[in-house]
Amino acid sequence: MRTLSILSTTAAALAILYGAVMLITPSAGAQGRFVAAYPVPADSVFLGAQQSYMRQRTLEGLAAQMNGLFLLPRDITLELAECGKAKALYPAEPPVVRLCYELLTVLADELLNPKDPEGLEMNEAFFYLWLHGIGHALIRELRLPVDMPPEEAADQFVVWAVGSARPGDVAGALPGVTWVHSLIPSWDAPDSLDPDPTAERFQKTICLLYGAHPRNWGYVADRGHLGARSPAECVGESRRVRARWAEMLAPHLRR
Numbered sequence: 001m002r003t004l005s006i007l008s009t010t011a012a013a014l015a016i017l018y019g020a021v022m023l024i025t026p027s028a029g030a031q032g033r034f035v036a037a038y039p040v041p042a043d044s045v046f047l048g049a050q051q052s053y054m055r056q057r058t059l060e061g062l063a064a065q066m067n068g069l070f071l072l073p074r075d076i077t078l079e080l081a082e083c084g085k086a087k088a089l090y091p092a093e094p095p096v097v098r099l100c101y102e103l104l105t106v107l108a109d110e111l112l113n114p115k116d117p118e119g120l121e122m123n124e125a126f127f128y129l130w131l132h133g134i135g136h137a138l139i140r141e142l143r144l145p146v147d148m149p150p151e152e153a154a155d156q157f158v159v160w161a162v163g164s165a166r167p168g169d170v171a172g173a174l175p176g177v178t179w180v181h182s183l184i185p186s187w188d189a190p191d192s193l194d195p196d197p198t199a200e201r202f203q204k205t206i207c208l209l210y211g212a213h214p215r216n217w218g219y220v221a222d223r224g225h226l227g228a229r230s231p232a233e234c235v236g237e238s239r240r241v242r243a244r245w246a247e248m249l250a251p252h253l254r255r
């Protein structure tokens with residue numbers, strides 16, 4: 001098992017999603033913040049990773065970006081932790097987005113290699129996992145009126161976030177989804193007996209992300225990775241999805 005501590009994941013590598021967000025004083029009832037947490041893992045094999053992420057202030061960087069965007073009714077913790085299983089968790093009380101070291105270890109074993117000394121592929125996967133988890137938490141905490149299964153909704157949040165950013169800043173988002181899906185198809189449904197419980201959702205997410213920045217990811221269409229959907233369909237559907245999310249999120253955004 002490769003040690004996670006060699007990761008060069010930094011706040012910057014998580015993509016500077018939003019260059020110019022005007023800050024306002026949060027109104028009463030919107031005093032929450034995203035906050036970072038790195039509980040000490042019991043298994044010493046994860047200690048190096050915990051120290052490394054803490055030193056790089058990885059989660060603080062992500063929290064700062066999200067705090068620049070959203071008004072929250074209460075705090076949401078972004079946490080890296082030992083869980084006993086390769087998965088991500090989203091406890092509701094108190095609200096936490098938790099990525100497990102076990103999950104990152106599976107990804108690192110596959111993605112960290114001498115051909116990619118910067119850990120770029122690992123960062124791409126990491127970026128997608130966090131946005132997806134933050135999507136879960138925001139849907140719940142902001143009581144967003146989503147009318148689809150929660151996993152699909154969390155992925156649509158990723159599409160909105162990526163679509164709102166400059167294409168170059170989020171170029172890794174689509175490959176990130178692909179890494180996570182192809183390496184650990186059951187990461188979001190660890191108890192599923194289906195060998196690939198997220199296959200259909202994955203296809204949809206790829207289509208919607210492609211549709212958000214088709215020039216960024218032209219190769220996806222060229223290589224036939226959009227499945228049954230045409231590039232034009234993905235662009236149109238992505239636009240509709242992002243417009244719907246922009247409308248849902250508008251009351252909760254800082255301006």
Ligand SMILES: [Zn+2]
Pocket residue numbers: 132136150151154188
């Ligand atoms: Zn999920």
